[in-house]
Amino acid sequence: MGIAIRKSFGSYAAEVVEGSGDPENGTKIEKVTRAVDCGIAVNPDIVRAQMEGGIGYGVGHEMRDQITLASGAVDQFNFPVYEPLRNGDFTEIDVHFVQSAEAPTGVGEPGAPPSFPALTNAINALSGFLVAELSMAENGVSFVLRPSLRRLFRRRHLVFYPTTYNLIKFRDKRRCLDYISENESEGDPNGPERPAQFSCRRL
DSSP: OOEEEETTTTTEEEEEEEEETTTTTTEEEEEEEEEEOOSOSSHHHHHHHHHHHHHHHHHHHHHOOOOOOOEEESOSSSSSSOOOOOGEEEEEEEEOOOOOOOOOOOOOOGGGGHHHHHHHHHHHHHHSOOSSSSSSGTTTOOOOOHHHHHHTTOOOOEEEETTTEEEEEESSSHHHHHHHHHHTTTTTTSSSSSOOEEOOOOO
C-alpha cells in the first residue's frame, strides 16, 4: 500500500494505491482510493470525474507514457505510441469527499499530482524497489493486465502520415508492408511525405 497527499490550487488530495506482485514479475494495481478536500463540492459528479480523470492521467504517465524528442520534434504522434490508461490496468477507483463549509477550491489539476508518489510508495512497500525516474516501465517495473482483458489487446502494424496525422491499421506486418510498397511508387496520397511505418507496442 502506498500513500501520498498534495495541496494544490487550494485543495487537498490524498491517495492510497493498493497493489500486488513485484516489479520484476509484474505489478498489479488493485485499487486506487482518493480523498479530496475542495471546500464545498458544488457539483460532486464533476469533482468525482476530475479526480478519476486525474488519477488515470497521472497513473498512465507514471506507468509507461513518456514524451521524447528527436531533432527537435516529438517522437510520439498519437495514442498508439502514447498509450492511455486502460480499464485492464487496474480494477477500481474510489473517490471520497471531505465535508466542508469552506469556499470551493480547484479540482482540475489537483487530480494528478498524488498518483506518482502513491504508486511509487506502493511498489516500494511491495518489494523494497524505489522508482526514481519515469516512466516506470522503462526503469525496471513491469505491470500486468487483468487476464480477462489481456486478449483484447493485440499488436497492430500502422502506417502513419506525418503531414495529416492519418493513421491506417493492419492486422499483420505483411499487409502493412504491401500497402507501403504499393503507395511508395506513387508518393503519399495524403500529403507530400511518404508513409512512415510504426509498430505499436504490445499492451
